[in-house]
Amino acid sequence: MTNDQYIxxxxxxxxxxxxxxxxxxxxEIKSHEAESGSSLFDRFGSPEALAEQYLxxxxxxxxxxxxxxxxxxxxxxxxxxxxxxxxxxxxxFIWNVSSDDFNxxxxxxxxxxxxSADWVTKDWKTGMxxxxxxxxxxxxxxxxxxVRWQCNGNEAPMLDTERLTVRQSSCLIMLPKxxxxxxxxxxxxxxxxxxxxxxxxIKQSSLRIAENDTQYRYDVSANRSNFDGLKSYDExxxxxxxxxxxxxxSAYKKD
Amino acid sequence: xxxxxxxKWLAQLRKGYLELCVLVVLERKxxxxxxxxxxxLENAGLSINEGTLYPLLNxxxxxxxxxxxxxxxxxxxxxxxxxxxxxxxxxxxPQMLETFQLNQQAxxxxxxxKNDE
Numbered sequence: 575m576t577n578d579q580y581i582x583x584x585x586x587x588x589x590x591x592x593x594x595x596x597x598x599x600x601x602e603i604k605s606h607e608a609e610s611g612s613s614l615f616d617r618f619g620s621p622e623a624l625a626e627q628y629l630x631x632x633x634x635x636x637x638x639x640x641x642x643x644x645x646x647x648x649x650x651x652x653x654x655x656x657x658x659x660x661x662x663x664x665x666x667f668i669w670n671v672s673s674d675d676f677n678x679x680x681x682x683x684x685x686x687x688x689x690s691a692d693w694v695t696k697d698w699k700t701g702m703x704x705x706x707x708x709x710x711x712x713x714x715x716x717x718x719x720x721v722r723w724q725c726n727g728n729e730a731p732m733l734d735t736e737r738l739t740v741r742q743s744s745c746l747i748m749l750p751k752x753x754x755x756x757x758x759x760x761x762x763x764x765x766x767x768x769x770x771x772x773x774x775x776i777k778q779s780s781l782r783i784a785e786n787d788t789q790y791r792y793d794v795s796a797n798r799s800n801f802d803g804l805k806s807y808d809e810x811x812x813x814x815x816x817x818x819x820x821x822x823x824s825a826y827k828k829d
Numbered sequence: 830x831x832x833x834x835x836x837k838w839l840a841q842l843r844k845g846y847l848e849l850c851v852l853v854v855l856e857r858k859x860x861x862x863x864x865x866x867x868x869x870l871e872n873a874g875l876s877i878n879e880g881t882l883y884p885l886l887n888x889x890x891x892x893x894x895x896x897x898x899x900x901x902x903x904x905x906x907x908x909x910x911x912x913x914x915x916x917x918x919x920x921x922x923p924q925m926l927e928t929f930q931l932n933q934q935a936x937x938x939x940x941x942x943k944n945d946e
Contacts, residue, residue, distance in 0.1 A: 598897075603883065608907035609864040609909075610864060617878065618880040619880045623880065627880060627884035
């Protein structure tokens with residue numbers, strides 16, 4: 575190996591160093607060569623071994639191939655971030671589009687058309703009550719002496735001589751204009767312009783009332799509950815008595 | 830003793846004291862370059878090859894113990910990289926010398942150990 579070849583190889587083997595350091599080293603070896611006049615290989619050993627001595631403990635510059643790999647990682651990271659953002663945006667869009675925008679307070683909505691085939695109609699007897707458990711129920715009042723419902727859920731509503739029981743469902747329910755007791759547990763209940771006095775017990779539930787310009791007398795006994803946005807009128811025709819345990823009671827607003 | 834393990838031990842030992850020797854030389858001479866340092870060390874009885882000395886100088890420079898600048902000889906020829914003690918190196922040298930001497934004394938003491946001690 576000639577001294578020129580030695581320098582070339584050494585220079586290449588030192589490529590991990592910054593150019594100033596590399597240049598200083600190479601120039602110093604050349605200076606030694608000029609001074610001693612001997613074979614660099616004989617005096618210094620192999621250029622690779624010499625480079626190793628220099629590189630010991632050095633912070634090595636990132637080779638171009640690793641830079642490319644690093645660039646790839648960055649691109650991958652940004653693509654990942656972009657993809658995640660897109661997924662989040664889509665999820666938000668879907669949630670927005672699929673959220674229930676039906677206005678339950680609209681008593682003239684086509685969905686409440688009693689002639690619709692998927693409504694179930696049963697007779698209602700005075701003194702009967704309603705039990706609502708783990709259910710999302712919207713209660714309307716109609717002019718018929720019957721109870722009607724349209725439910726989606728795991729269990730079909732059950733009606734016996736004393737009560738209508740609705741569990742683990744999502745229901746629209748039409749009630750006769752008769753005073754009644756309603757018990758709700760772990761449920762979301764919307765009352766739409768009640769046309770009877772109600773005796774309610776709600777536990778760990780959300781009760782929203784769409785008054786639709788009707789005034790009510792509220793008699794609320796709240797235990798660890800929140801009663802908000804509803805005003806009681808003493809002269810009101812109907813009384814809504816509510817025993818509330820860990821529940822939220824508020825005026826209905828469309829989602 | 831296995832020759833290779835001895836070589837390893839020697840390399841470890843020399844690394845430290847060669848640095849010390851370079852600092853001592855540069856304290857005396859104020860400035861010197863690789864080829865001259867090599868000769869000075871050899872003349873002092875320290876056989877060292879170029880492949881060890883130059884990376885060592887470079888490392889000491891990076892450590893901040895030495896400073897360097899390029900000097901073109903008045904008689905012409907390739908520029909030489911001259912090294913000097915940096916302030917840090919000058920401050921460190923007395924401590925290094927003291928430690929080295931203490932270690933030497935410790936070895937001497939250990940050599941005088943008797944069987945019953």
